[in-house]
Amino acid sequence: MITFIQFLITGLRLGSVYALIALGYTMVYGIIKLINFAHGDFIMVGGYALFFTIPVMMSLGIPGWLAVVPAIIICACVGMLVELLAYRPVRKTGNNLTCLITAIAMSFVLENLAQAIPSIGPDPKVPYTLFSKTYSIGGVAVSQATIITVLVSAVIMVALYLFTQKARIGCAMRCVSEDKEAATLMGINVNHTIIITFGIGAGLAAVAALMYIAQYPKVYTTMGATLGIYAFVAAVLGGIGSLPGAMLGGMLIGIVQSGANTYISSSMSDTFVYLILIVVLMLRPAGILGKNVGEKV
Amino acid sequence: MKKTNIKARYLINFAALVLLFSAAVVMGVMGGSTMKLKITPSIWQCSYLIIMAASLNLVLGFLGQLSLGHCGFMAVGAYAAALISLAFQRTGFYTEKAGAAFLLVLLISIVAAGLTAALLGLLVGIPALRLKGDYLAIITLGFGMIIVNVINNLPFCGQQGLSQGSASSALYATGLGFSNDEKMSYLWVAVLMIILCMTCMFMFVRSKYGRAIRAIRDNEIAASASGINVSYYKVLTFTISAFFAGITGALYACCNAALATSSFSFTNGSILNSVFIVVMVVVGGMGSLTGSVIAAVVLFLLNYTIKNGAWVSALPAFLQNVFTYPMLVYSLALIVVIMFRPKGIMGSREFSLCDIPRWPGRIKAFFKARTAGKAAQKEAKSHV
Amino acid sequence: MSEAKNTPILETKHLGISFGGLHAVQDFNISIYSGELVGLIGPNGAGKTTVFNLLTGVYVPTEGTVLLNGIPLNGKKTHQFVEAGIARTFQNIRLFNDMTVIENVKVAFSKDLHYNLLDATFRTRKFWKAEREVTEKALDLLEICGLRDKADILASSLPYGQQRKLEIARALATNMKVLLLDEPAAGMNPTETAELLSCINTIRDRFGIAILLIEHDMSLVMNVCERIQVIDYGQTIASGLPTEIAANPRVITAYLGE
Numbered sequence: 001m002i003t004f005i006q007f008l009i010t011g012l013r014l015g016s017v018y019a020l021i022a023l024g025y026t027m028v029y030g031i032i033k034l035i036n037f038a039h040g041d042f043i044m045v046g047g048y049a050l051f052f053t054i055p056v057m058m059s060l061g062i063p064g065w066l067a068v069v070p071a072i073i074i075c076a077c078v079g080m081l082v083e084l085l086a087y088r089p090v091r092k093t094g095n096n097l098t099c100l101i102t103a104i105a106m107s108f109v110l111e112n113l114a115q116a117i118p119s120i121g122p123d124p125k126v127p128y129t130l131f132s133k134t135y136s137i138g139g140v141a142v143s144q145a146t147i148i149t150v151l152v153s154a155v156i157m158v159a160l161y162l163f164t165q166k167a168r169i170g171c172a173m174r175c176v177s178e179d180k181e182a183a184t185l186m187g188i189n190v191n192h193t194i195i196i197t198f199g200i201g202a203g204l205a206a207v208a209a210l211m212y213i214a215q216y217p218k219v220y221t222t223m224g225a226t227l228g229i230y231a232f233v234a235a236v237l238g239g240i241g242s243l244p245g246a247m248l249g250g251m252l253i254g255i256v257q258s259g260a261n262t263y264i265s266s267s268m269s270d271t272f273v274y275l276i277l278i279v280v281l282m283l284r285p286a287g288i289l290g291k292n293v294g295e296k297v
Numbered sequence: 298m299k300k301t302n303i304k305a306r307y308l309i310n311f312a313a314l315v316l317l318f319s320a321a322v323v324m325g326v327m328g329g330s331t332m333k334l335k336i337t338p339s340i341w342q343c344s345y346l347i348i349m350a351a352s353l354n355l356v357l358g359f360l361g362q363l364s365l366g367h368c369g370f371m372a373v374g375a376y377a378a379a380l381i382s383l384a385f386q387r388t389g390f391y392t393e394k395a396g397a398a399f400l401l402v403l404l405i406s407i408v409a410a411g412l413t414a415a416l417l418g419l420l421v422g423i424p425a426l427r428l429k430g431d432y433l434a435i436i437t438l439g440f441g442m443i444i445v446n447v448i449n450n451l452p453f454c455g456q457q458g459l460s461q462g463s464a465s466s467a468l469y470a471t472g473l474g475f476s477n478d479e480k481m482s483y484l485w486v487a488v489l490m491i492i493l494c495m496t497c498m499f500m501f502v503r504s505k506y507g508r509a510i511r512a513i514r515d516n517e518i519a520a521s522a523s524g525i526n527v528s529y530y531k532v533l534t535f536t537i538s539a540f541f542a543g544i545t546g547a548l549y550a551c552c553n554a555a556l557a558t559s560s561f562s563f564t565n566g567s568i569l570n571s572v573f574i575v576v577m578v579v580v581g582g583m584g585s586l587t588g589s590v591i592a593a594v595v596l597f598l599l600n601y602t603i604k605n606g607a608w609v610s611a612l613p614a615f616l617q618n619v620f621t622y623p624m625l626v627y628s629l630a631l632i633v634v635i636m637f638r639p640k641g642i643m644g645s646r647e648f649s650l651c652d653i654p655r656w657p658g659r660i661k662a663f664f665k666a667r668t669a670g671k672a673a674q675k676e677a678k679s680h681v
Numbered sequence: 682m683s684e685a686k687n688t689p690i691l692e693t694k695h696l697g698i699s700f701g702g703l704h705a706v707q708d709f710n711i712s713i714y715s716g717e718l719v720g721l722i723g724p725n726g727a728g729k730t731t732v733f734n735l736l737t738g739v740y741v742p743t744e745g746t747v748l749l750n751g752i753p754l755n756g757k758k759t760h761q762f763v764e765a766g767i768a769r770t771f772q773n774i775r776l777f778n779d780m781t782v783i784e785n786v787k788v789a790f791s792k793d794l795h796y797n798l799l800d801a802t803f804r805t806r807k808f809w810k811a812e813r814e815v816t817e818k819a820l821d822l823l824e825i826c827g828l829r830d831k832a833d834i835l836a837s838s839l840p841y842g843q844q845r846k847l848e849i850a851r852a853l854a855t856n857m858k859v860l861l862l863d864e865p866a867a868g869m870n871p872t873e874t875a876e877l878l879s880c881i882n883t884i885r886d887r888f889g890i891a892i893l894l895i896e897h898d899m900s901l902v903m904n905v906c907e908r909i910q911v912i913d914y915g916q917t918i919a920s921g922l923p924t925e926i927a928a929n930p931r932v933i934t935a936y937l938g939e
């Protein structure tokens with residue numbers, strides 16, 4: 001019984017991180033209908049940013065977790081630069097296939113750049129551990145980090161939802177995702193909207209990075225790739241383009257992965273997650289909460 | 298008139314290929330230490346890069362689908378070939394890597410590798426039917442990872458892979474895995490494989506099959522409305538593409554004393570990952586088979602100079618770091634190519650020997666058009 | 682031979698489709714005989730293209746049947762509809778832009794090219810014979826539509842009117858028994874429309890097929906259609922000779938409002 005609860009808790013802990021990342025994925029996909037393969041690498045950027053800023057913060061006497069603020073700024077800037085320099089020019093001239101190839105290439109550029117830069121370098125780094133208190137509830141160990149992660153994810157999801165419903169920019173984002181041409185005709189600056197979406201998405205990645213390293217304190221250059229794939233599967237499972245879907249998908253994938261690790265075998269958990277993706281896309285491509293829009297003939 | 302034209306073209310191309318093949322045989326027989334140590338291994342490496350790029354082009358350039366799991370098929374082919382050759386060796390069918398018996402085993406391994414990979418290509422083609430663009434890319438990526446993961450967990454392939462002479466895996470003692478001498482004497486096999494595979498792909502593309510898949514790429518709904526069974530052609534293309542990838546896997550197994558699944562994973566930093574193959578296809582031109590060949594050779598040479606060139610150590614430290622991770626250079630190159638010349642080197646045209654006599658004419662026409670254009674611009678400006 | 686006159690080549694019985702609660706097309710009945718040219722008209726959004734989609738397997742009907750030569754085709758895939766003998770053109774031009782004009786037409790012959798992979802790989806006599814025939818037939822069709830001199834240029838470089846004709850040539854290549862034309866004259870000027878008219882007449886004389894035509898250009902419709910069926914809000918409101926339809930009050934109301 002204890003193992004069962006433990007695996008659920010681990011599942012929630014992983015799941016909430018995936019949910020945060022999936023929210024960013026889904027937002028960007030909803031707007032430009034492109035899977036930003038580099039999104040996982042924004043997390044890596046966030047992780048390294050935190051690695052450098054946390055000690056600085058602590059030496060200034062500020063609580064370590066506030067280092068997420070400069071990390072968010074750094075990530076948002078990287079995200080917006082990527083959109084400005086790589087995605088936008090290709091979107092103007094290319095078709096869907098070329099945009100996709102650019103996204104993949106971008107992901108590789110970020111990863112290898114991080115490996116090449118000596119101070120970031122190929123070896124993993126261990127950042128300062130935050131939120132390390134553990135509570136014991138009914139004989140099960142629950143870390144403070146887990147509780148905070150779940151709360152933060154929930155808060156952010158609600159905030160995003162309200163933002164897209166009420167705020168002008170948020171509404172603009174929804175308009176652009178429905179129909180780009182019509183949005184331009186209504187006076188919305190589509191390019192600005194897209195770049196802001198990237199900024200927000202990347203900023204979320206920084207928060208996700210904070211939550212991730214609080215629980216698994218190791219930063220390495222390929223961390224983004226793995227997390228990114230899991231979060232992408234989560235977003236698809238929940239319904240890409242749907243915010244609550246991203247939350248739901250994230251939690252489910254986290255629990256599934258935790259279950260696979262506990263009850264089956266940890267080396268096959270990757271395979272398992274991919275198989276879920278394949279099954280979902282074959283049987284219900286819109287995901288659990290998404291809606292399917294066919295092509296007009 | 299046109300009939301003799303086609304026959305003449307076929308004859309010229311055939312003659313060129315025979316020449317190429319003979320050159321390979323001669324090189325293999327003559328030998329010499331530079332040949333042995335540098336050129337022969339390079340030609341072997343080029344052989345699988347060329348065929349990988351061309352076979353991915355079938356799916357990416359002609360069918361218009363992004364498949365990111367191509368190296369998974371190569372992995373399957375490599376392991377299948379290695380295991381089959383080992384099985385033969387264990388039964389005593391051949392004792393040393395020379396002679397007719399071994400040649401037979403080699404050819405059987407290559408074909409079997411292709412067929413195994415083709416079977417998997419069939420499996421991958423089926424989800425491809427319902428998915429487009431981004432989703433298909435991720436699923437093929439997933440398939441590539443799953444394949445590598447599964448091979449890893451198979452007891453007879455194992456974590457350490459198959460290695461020659463290693464105590465841990467007793468299997469791969471004297472199977473495929475040529476020494477430099479053997480690479481030279483079997484050089485003709487590599488070149489023959491390139492010639493055969495490229496020819497088959499050309500024949501495929503210049504037929505109703507090629508037309509059908511290009512139609513699917515351009516407008517799937519219209520293709521369907523023109524009587525094309527889209528599902529059939531999609532699965533067929535994936536299967537054929539995987540078949541050739543399997544063959545390259547066998548060639549790879551020939552070149553290396555050991556096989557490890559980490560060489561085929563998606564995040565592999567060397568040039569064997571699926572994204573590098575995409576780079577080759579895009580740079581060469583999506584929809585041009587000769588373009589893939591050219592790009593494969595060019596990128597191979599580029600990679601060679603990056604890895605071995607003396608000029609790298611002459612660079613300042615920071616830039617040197619960049620070149621230790623050549624994938625950085627290649628992915629940047631990919632983005633640059635897509636932004637400024639998305640058609641790649643050859644666009645969707647093919648390089649043809651028979652066109653060479655027309656080059657002087659075309660070059661003249663090109664310059665003429667340019668000067669005419671400039672004159673027209675000058676004219677227009679003077680009227681402003 | 683009298684059999685051929687009695688069974689309609691294309692027939693629908695109570696054909697309809699609903700999306701959720703919305704009945705896009707309801708109780709659609711039509712019988713087209715070989716050699717006829719029937720028009721399908723109605724105001725925008727009436728469901729005309731939806732009917733075409735039902736007749737070509739793009740949509741699966743939620744009620745009723747589509748019969749070609751008496752054989753029901755419900756639930757089959759689009760390419761199977763084409764193999765059975767129904768071909769169509771599209772409201773928004775769907776050409777294979779990166780292929781040449783003649784390749785666009787050759788693609789549609791694929792289902793009738795009976796050589797396999799081995800023939801293609803080894804370039805057998807069967808292969809060369811089939812390819813020669815395809816080229817001849819394709820050039821012939823291009824000739825009919827006035828595009829023969831443009832055979833080797835990219836389809837995307839054709840002017841608009843000729844792109845529409847290419848779509849028709851491509852549809853003809855499928856050797857169909859029924860041709861569905863979806864607004865072939867859309868966006869054309871009077872000269873191009875006249876050319877299109879003569880093209881359609883040539884096709885009728887030459888191939889003796891049945892044609893169902895969606896069109897908004899009333900002069901074209903009245904001139905060339907033998908019968909007209911009018912739909913509005915997914916339901917048939919009138920059917921008969923052009924003169925009858927022109928005088929039908931329901932039709933006039935549907936187009937002009939009360």
